[in-house]
Amino acid sequence: MAKWLLKSEPSDYSIDDLAQDEITVWNGIRNFQARNFIKEKMRVDDSILFYHSSCKLTGVVGIAKVVSEAYADPAQFDEKSQYYDKKSQQENPKWFVIDVKFERKATAIFLLKEMKTSPELEDLLLFKQSRLSVLPVTDKQWHFIVSKINS
DSSP states (O other): OOEEEEEEOTTTSOHHHHHHHSEEEEOOOOOHHHHHIIIIIOOTTOEEEEEEOSSTTOEEEEEEEEOSOOEEOGGGGOTTSTTOOTTOBTTBOSOEEEEEEEEEEEEEEEEHHHHHTOGGGTTOHHHHOTTOSEEEEOHHHHHHHHHHHTO
8 A cells, every 4th residue: 555645724624624524535636746646646545644734733633545546526627616627628537536534633743844854754755845735655754754643
């Protein structure tokens, strides 16, 4: 199973929202590299680090799981949606989503500022491509981060 870090602004969708919903569609991805990760790499049962971005306490706040294969993002065809894409076609969709299931909240948030000072995470893609909202995580990085959010 692969491991991922998914970023969300808590004002849009938080770990508490996911805990309440239990399962959600991970939508609104409009970056081609993130889309390619979803479409080509993510699989059912892959593990997810849920990361709050653009907020006071930026960092890893919980764990989730991929519970569907990638499928076309319905919002790209909905003219009323903020994610509408007039160039996208039903027979050749441009954007994809997955379903994500809540696993647990972190007992301690692993803050970005702490992550940046951890030698174990020096190669974390989050630091090199900070605008990307879907990022692969190595097994080593995963285990280190999980040890921090469980402490």
